[in-house]
Amino acid sequence: MTTTDDRVDAPDLDLIRNTTRELARKFDYDYWLDCDKNHKYPWDFVKAFADGGWLGAMIPEEYGGIGLGLQEAAVMMGEISASGGGMSGGSAIHFYVFPPAPIVRYGSEEMKKKYLPKLASGEMLTAFGITEPTAGVDTSRIKTKATKVDGGWVINGQKVFITNAQNADRILLLARTSPRDDAKPLSGMTIFFAEMNREHVTVREIDKLGRAAIDTNELFIDNLFVADEDVVGEVGKGFYYIIDGLNPERIVVAMEGVGLGRAALEIGTEYAKNRVVFDRPIGQNQAVAHPLADSWIRLEAAERMAMHAAKLFDEHKECGHEAAAAKYLGAEAGFEACDRAFSTLGGYAYAREYHIERLWREVRLLRNAPFSQEMVRNYISQQVLGLPRSY
Numbered sequence: 001m002t003t004t005d006d007r008v009d010a011p012d013l014d015l016i017r018n019t020t021r022e023l024a025r026k027f028d029y030d031y032w033l034d035c036d037k038n039h040k041y042p043w044d045f046v047k048a049f050a051d052g053g054w055l056g057a058m059i060p061e062e063y064g065g066i067g068l069g070l071q072e073a074a075v076m077m078g079e080i081s082a083s084g085g086g087m088s089g090g091s092a093i094h095f096y097v098f099p100p101a102p103i104v105r106y107g108s109e110e111m112k113k114k115y116l117p118k119l120a121s122g123e124m125l126t127a128f129g130i131t132e133p134t135a136g137v138d139t140s141r142i143k144t145k146a147t148k149v150d151g152g153w154v155i156n157g158q159k160v161f162i163t164n165a166q167n168a169d170r171i172l173l174l175a176r177t178s179p180r181d182d183a184k185p186l187s188g189m190t191i192f193f194a195e196m197n198r199e200h201v202t203v204r205e206i207d208k209l210g211r212a213a214i215d216t217n218e219l220f221i222d223n224l225f226v227a228d229e230d231v232v233g234e235v236g237k238g239f240y241y242i243i244d245g246l247n248p249e250r251i252v253v254a255m256e257g258v259g260l261g262r263a264a265l266e267i268g269t270e271y272a273k274n275r276v277v278f279d280r281p282i283g284q285n286q287a288v289a290h291p292l293a294d295s296w297i298r299l300e301a302a303e304r305m306a307m308h309a310a311k312l313f314d315e316h317k318e319c320g321h322e323a324a325a326a327k328y329l330g331a332e333a334g335f336e337a338c339d340r341a342f343s344t345l346g347g348y349a350y351a352r353e354y355h356i357e358r359l360w361r362e363v364r365l366l367r368n369a370p371f372s373q374e375m376v377r378n379y380i381s382q383q384v385l386g387l388p389r390s391y
Contacts, residue, residue, distance in 0.1 A: 013075050016068075020076040023052055024083035029355045032084055035213035036358055041167065042092050042213055045085070046122060055096040056120025058248075059104060064117030069314035070248050073097045074255045074306055081259025082266075084355065087362040088213040090256040095164055096120075098248040099128045099172050102191055102241040106233030115170070115193065127168040127196070129159045129219065130242065137375050139174070139239060140185035144221065146175040146192065152227040153177070153192065158220055161369070165203045165217040168196050173226075174242060177235050191238040192226045200224040210361030243320075247313060249370055250323040254306040254330030260363040261299045261337030267356055268292055268341030271348075288344055295337035302329035321384050328376040331366035338363045 027045050035042050049055055057073045059065025077097065080089045100119050103111060118124035135141040144157025155175050165171070171194050178188035196203075202220040233241050269292055272283030282288050306329075309322035338360045342349040349356045367373050381387045 013071060016072050017075050017079055019052075020054065021079040021083065023048060023054075024080045024085060024089065027083070027085065027089070029084045032086065032088055032213070033352060033355065033358065035088055037212075037352070039212050039215075041215070042085075042088060045089060046092050049093055050122030053120075055093070055122045056116075058097055059100060059116050059120045063104075063112050064120035066120075070251060070310040071307060071314055073248075074251055074310045077252045078255035078259040078262075078303070081256040082262040083259075084263055084359075086260050086263065086359050087211045087256060087365060090252075090259070091163055091211060091214045094249075094252050094256070095126060095128065096122070098245050098252055099126055101244045101248055102172065102232050103193065105244050106241050107193075108229070110229060111193065111232070124169045125164055125167050127162050127164040127171040128245070129162050129171045129173040131161050132158060133160045133218075137372070139189075139242075140180060142174065142176060142189065144173070144175040146177050146190060146226070148177075149225075152225055153231070155192065155194065155221055155224045155226060158218070160218050161206070162217045162219050163214060165196070165201075165219055166205060166215040170195055171219075172232070172245075173221075174238050177238075186239045188236050189238040190235045191232040191241055193230045193232055194224060194226045195230075197224060210358070210365060246370075247309075247319055247323040250327040251306050251309045251313065251319075253366060253370060254302060254309075254323075254326035257327075257330030257332075257334030257363060257366045258299050258303045258306065259334075260359055260366075261295060261302075261334035264338040264341035264356060264359045264363075265292060265295055265299070267354070267359075268337075268344040271341075271345050282344070291340040292344065295333065295340055298329075298333035299337060302326070302333040305329050321380065324371065324376045324379050327366075327371055328373055331363075331373060334363045335367060 053066050054076060056065030057068045057076060061067040077090055077094055080093055096119060130139060132142045132144060134143060144155065146153040146155045157175060173192045173194045174189055175192060176188055177190040181187065200222050201224055204218045206216045206218060208216055272288050273281055275282045306326040309319045309326045312319035312322055342356050342360050345354055345356055348354050378390055382389050
């Protein structure tokens with residue numbers, strides 16, 4: 001990779017890139033194939049990154065982390081995905097990267113000291129609970145409700161598409177603490193760092209297309225008690241705190257899309273060099289070579305946008321527009337690269353042993369989540385171009 005002006009310290013980023021690449025590639029494609037086929041959580045992979053201190057990448061040093069910025073974390077996540085880990089490897093690590101952001105920025109000192117070292121060491125696994133089946137992308141309409149009681153809150157409601165809930169110790173949970181006000185629809189929601197008490201939280205796994213190594217779930221919450229000390233920040237301001245997690249998530253996901261695309265491009269290019277048909281390698285044909293070359297260009301461009309957005313975040317500047325654009329470009333470039341590599345391998349792409357089919361299944365998720373391509377275009381249309389709201 002060449003360096004860009006968007007890097008605060010290119011030598012440091014290159015060191016992180018090389019170090020995390022070497023660590024991630026100790027887990028080969030067969031490891032990820034086994035995790036995928038057997039729905040096996042990649043704990044060995046997580047432990048390796050925990051032992052290296054990488055789980056606390058964005059957690060300040062005084063709380064057990066290594067105090068890096070989003071630029072460094074984004075580079076790490078791109079390398080994990082590009083190693084062949086794809087979204088299985090990416091999702092196993094990135095939940096240690098962006099969900100703690102509201103705690104880091106708005107949690108009480110007691111909360112930080114109690115929980116952040118456990119997150120940084122990998123001792124504690126968390127989930128992120130925002131999405132609901134009837135609200136979708138309109139977060140203002142969530143129905144999960146927290147009612148004040150002595151010493152805390154009692155929460156009731158339902159969440160869907162929640163990663164890690166099978167094994168999570170705690171969940172960053174967004175709930176309404178006051179009714180929705182049409183004049184201020186995003187106010188009145190609060191973040192709770194709630195214990196995953198299985199007597200009060202029923203977890204049902206969703207059988208899905210890809211990323212089978214990492215669980216995705218429905219949650220049914222019935223009278224879950226959360227103590228006052230586990231409220232993140234001020235009551236009623238939770239949505240605005242969540243944004244500090246959502247923009248990093250979009251940037252990290254963009255880099256994971258780029259990484260997936262690069263993994264597929266590597267496989268497709270190698271196959272195109274060595275597969276001989278009609279006495280010539282198929283990569284000699286422009287119909288094969290040009291789509292792969294185009295994908296390389298698009299992946300490079302998507303990374304530049306993601307790193308630009310990460311730099312803005314690290315500098316505490318507004319980055320919502322750039323984060324959305326990065327997610328869009330990373331998802332598109334990543335999917336195109338996987339799809340083109342799939343076509344390059346022809347019939348062999350269907351065989352699991354060639355690994356393209358898993359990458360293709362996993363990257364398709366990024367066009368839908370965590371922010372669909374259509375909603376990105378709506379957001380940019382309204383917030384950047386000033387066009388009338390379409391919904």
